[in-house]
Amino acid sequence: MRRFRLSSLFVGLLILPFVQAQAEVVQVTGRAPVEGALSYAREQAMEDALHQASLQAGAQISGMQLMEKGVVSTDTVRVSTRSQVSDVEILREDTVNGMYEVTIRADVDEAALCPASVQSYRKAVAVAGFGLAQPQQATLGRLENIEQGLPRWLAAELNSGGGVHALDATRISLYQDPRRAPSAETAQQRLTTSVALATQLGAQYVVSGVVRDLALHTPQKTGFASRLMGFSSAPTRDFVMDVFVHDGLSGAMLFQRSYRTEGQWEAPRNEKTGFATPQFWATSYGNEVADILKRAAGDVDEMLRCQPFMARIVRARGNRLHIEASAAAGLRPGDTLKVYRTGTLYNLDLEPRTELTDMAAEAVVKQVQPQFVIAELGSPAERLAIQRDDMVIAW
Template identity: 45%
Template sequence: MKNWMWVIMVVLINSVAHGQEITATGSAVLVEDLEVSRDNAVRDALRQASLQMGGSIHSSQMLVDGLVTSDQTSLKTNGQFRHVRILQEKISHGILEIKLRAEFIQEGQCAMNEGNGYRKAVAVAGFALQSPKQAVLGGLQNIEQHLPSVLANTLNGHHRLHAMDSGNVLMFNSVDRAPSSQNNLQRLSNSVELAKELGAQFVVSGVIRDLDMINPDAGVPQIWDKPLNLIGLSREKRMRNFVLDVYVHDGISGALMFQNTYATAGEWEYDDYAKTGFATPIFWKSNYGEHVKDVISTVVDDLNSNLGCQPYMAKIIDAKGDFIRLDTGGSVGMRPGDELTVFRTSTFYNLDQQGLTQLHDTKVKATITQVQPRFAIARLDKTASRFAIQREDVVVAW
């Protein structure tokens, strides 16, 4: 995936309680498309980092009549990398060399401590229809707003995420270019605005790619229907597609954190004139509705596992003296006495002069003193002005 390394959160940390930082260098041959070379160099650096952390390379060959018909090499690790940051890029003699730093998390660590215990605030935006005409059958035009509502309600039934329904907001001007319609770093600037408005750490959005019938003529009566029934055979079932792209953007930087495509198909049991609507009782009772419900459950599971282990972050609304007001509250599980770390935000630029959000650890601790439903107040162990802590900086809990 092009520019995939920017999908990972661009957070710089000096020490982490639940992971180990590692620095590695990778290289790739410089080709015409710089992003391709950069992707390959980052992959090589992460491969080197994996080997440093005990990973192993496995290779296998299949021979038929003395000829190699299959040659596969794979890398296995006992954990995963997150918070990858590019430290240095250098081009020399046609080779792009990248030095990066990443945090290595062993498998199972987050499952044990559930990240940090806070519910991450998630804004669920509208899901645009790629082909609105496909929604006419069954009267499913309400799916753009009702799917986010169903998704948000289902997410709130779990303990890791606090979802807010924003189905009336569509994130993409052109669904054909989603999720990177704003720039080639797959950042979405309007996701930052929506996150700021709702106090969300992440923004979930997506595109409904396909609602079309697989075999639209299957329900048309045929002269051979009766003979087939006599021998125990029935007419072909009318099957309908459901293909959904889901994206998650970071509310602070707008970076793409997660994306996946989900596809299923189910029997559409209604005629061409029935108007069930999306997410109605009659819709859920159908075979097609059951398959859609299974997809939504899978999406919820993926969002919980991918976002639940992320560091908790909240923006600073204002700072005065030793106190700061945070864009968070009791709904995420914040309680008086909780301690978080203050990070200062800044922007750095890559080789293409594109700005990326970076966080700097100030080592300043913020202790929650008051919690309201929509905001919280924290006392700093050092004066805010001394470290230039201000609006738009963030607090982090690992």
């Protein structure tokens, strides 16, 4: 009897569940034995150098063991990478102890771990209100509305991308003390708050955040000559925010990133500018903030694109399932979804964890209503023990 055991491990700086594309300059040396024509050894050394350069940006390692009668007969490991190498410069070539060596410098573009997702369904995301860590800093310019104005702007930007259906939950905040978020919240509190919000709105993920700093830095007084030469005396204002994404099913944090910028605040000191108003965007500071918000929205959109589409089963009767997914998700009659049973697993600290079990069953979409979807199983739900709060997933 033969058994296969498959394993997969992603190697690299994987602080987050996805790796965003970025470029870096690397210097590596490729080697190959000189066993025949020198040109062939040079070609092999160059291939080795390019392969090493691509591995600098992360790799995927997969292994397979083939067992016969309890004994490992085959054990293989494969290393692959999706990185792209460009602008290659040869720094040195030489033959050392029977090995041809080539040292190169190159730009390596690190590709995302999910460059082309198979499914294109829009994931429902609840965008909660952002906390303001130092409310007194919002007094100048009357930026107090940033707690709701910023996430609303972020939700609109996410919706414009087409891959996310962002829902307005800006009147709800996940953190009681924004100054200490998210470390001040226990795992159980995050679980309770984010899951409750996601369940209430029918969302798969919850986006939240904290505005850390809006400090104003008044420049030193400039002399007449400096003003004559056009040096600006407008104060500089900081903008620092943290963005978080929680899974709506388990409450786990999937994404956490800090964004920081600054710009000149030219608005009059007594003006009630407000956040995201035409007067706000007219300032240099507003332009800088707009750029950083677009970058944050892009990062969140990219992270969510790497995640599967998931929706709750709200009713299971006979062969028919009612699924909590709106028409905006993009599901169409004939689409197929895998069915998973939800359960609770407790770790050593007796903290609950959500567990999904593959039921080896598929549901075919039959009807798409404005607020829910109807799908059919090949067997009755009672036979498969499929019930309310179980999940359907499209990978």
